[in-house]
Amino acid sequence: MEWKRSSGILLPVFSLPSRYGIGSLGQGARYWVDFLHQSGQHWWQILPVGPTGYCDSPYQSFSTFAGNPYFVDPDDLIRDGLLTQEEAEAPDWGSDPDHIDYGKIYSQRFQLLETAAGRGLARDAAEVDTFRAENAGWLPDYALFMALKRHFGMDPWWLWPEEDIRLHKPEACERWRDTLKSDVDLFVYIQFLFFRQWESLHAYATDHEVGIIGDLPIYVAPDSADVWANPRWFQLDRQGTPTEVGGVPPDHFSDGGQLWGNPLFRWDRLEDDDFGWWIRRLDGAFHLFDAVRLDHFRGFESYWSVPFGSEDAKNGKWIQGPGIKFIRALQKNFPDKIFIAEDLGLLTSDVRKLLDMSGFPGMKVLEFAFDPGYPSIYLPHFYPHNCVCYTGTHDTPPLSQWIEETPRETLDFCRRYLGLNEQEGYEWGILRGGMGSVADLFIAPFQDYLGTGAESRTNIPGTSGGNWRWRIRPDALTYNLAGRIGDLTARYGR
Secondary structure, eight states: OOOSSEEEEEOOGGGSOOSSSSOOSSHHHHHHHHHHHHTTOOEEEOOOOSOBOGGGOTTSBSOSSSOOGGGSOHHHHHHTTSSOHHHHHSSOOOSOTTBOOHHHHHHHHHHHHHHHHHHHTTTTHHHHHHHHHHTTTTHHHHHHHHHHHHHTTTOOGGGOSOHHHHTTOHHHHHHHHHHTHHHHHHHHHHHHHHHHHHHHHHHHHHHTTOEEEEEEOSSOOSSSHHHHHOGGGBOBOTTSOBSEEEEEOOBTTBTTOEEEEEEOBOHHHHHHTTTHHHHHHHHHHHHHOSEEEETTGGGGTEEEEEETTOSSSTTOEEEEOOHHHHHHHHHHHOTTOEEEEOOOSSOOHHHHHHHHHHTOOEEEEGGGSOOTTSOOTTSGGGOOSSEEEESOOTTSOOHHHHHHHSOHHHHHHHHHHHTOOTTTOHHHHHHHHHHTSSOSEEEEEHHHHHTOOGGGOOOOTTOOSSOSOBOOOGGGSOHHHHHHHHHHHHHTTO
16 A cells, blocks of 8 residues: 555454454454445544453463464355355354454354364365465464463463473474464464454455555563574563563552553564564554554663563663664565554653654644643644544544543633534534644544544553454445545645
8 A cells, every 4th residue: 555645443353343242354344344435534543453361362372373263254155165154153252243242252253263174174175285384384283372371271381291391492482382272273273263254354445445454462461472483582581470561660550650561572582683573573564454554652762661470561671672783684574565654652862862853754643732721732733744643542532531521721721722513513623623734644533533432442551351342334334424524634635
């Protein structure tokens, strides 16, 4: 996709309409692409699509390379002869059409995929062998990791009872690969199905002039195939225990800071390897996406390092990151690719300098703009062209909730600044303000166009339950809504 003045909508894959409890890569996704095309949008921004682990967060994935098995579409498997309609509809996928029941998805989705694999592994053997060869850098370790987790009751890898397999010793890996061959093959085949469906959806989006913006978390989950199979790239002791973990320091939002718990990188070793692991990671991302949002960009300049075992993030310290050497490596290896820098938060002059040197567009969030006490860099009249304007993100409240809960003086300033009025609707006035800004790209979460409130919030940072659950219904994708979005888009030349 070409980087030009345009707009798009943020909607996670799991939020897509589906009869099977969670969004997937099938017809519901194609209907969504149709809706984007009809409404004049050229970009679909999503959240990470890896297999989810702790608290079902897409930012805590079992692999940075793999796809989420939940997103494999049952209807497409039916058309492919791998399932029957009765088998797909038999499980209880949950009774709430607006929210995902992850417990039911977890307990029943893999059984369905096992049924499909039982019919497809032999039939598709040649294609699967090609898929294995094309993904030999990560797939064998991921499939074995998931088979081992299954065998050991889904315990994290550092609790597995045998030391040699905990430490990824080659002899132990080969022995367990033979022992768990059927499950290893199952997880390979699930990935084969995911990537086949993804390629079909991506091609459909491309045909409809819709590019996909992916999201790449800066860190990987501690309980992941990435850490288990590649300990040399992370700050771990000889037993695989992290020595330092990631987070952010205390601020006016949190007295104790945020303790993420992800193992930190050994940037010295990565640099000695010309950042090869990161290059492979991004190569995988660009096989899926047309643009990549680099999460927590400030961590490439300096990152908050917290001793492992700390109760909060207070005792951390700033450590110098890889800086411009890393950015230049990305630009060398991906000269024609689109990166978006997630540069939110309190930034130092050094972080701003790194962003300027990179040339990557940063993010401007309208919900952060209207504190009347000081002039915010998020006010549109401060924007450069080379940025992405958002109404909000997956971590902020939908506009309707923000309007309801924001302090009166803040909302009054927003109303005066953007000329909000009841006839247009405050949500649509804020959307108009973003769409009319000079930012090259404007993105709004779909909740903001729907006018939904707190019940549709995607994530509340710092909480571990009830997030990543909101779904849209098929009847949300109306011609009237597409027309209204399209009119606003055309009005401002996007």
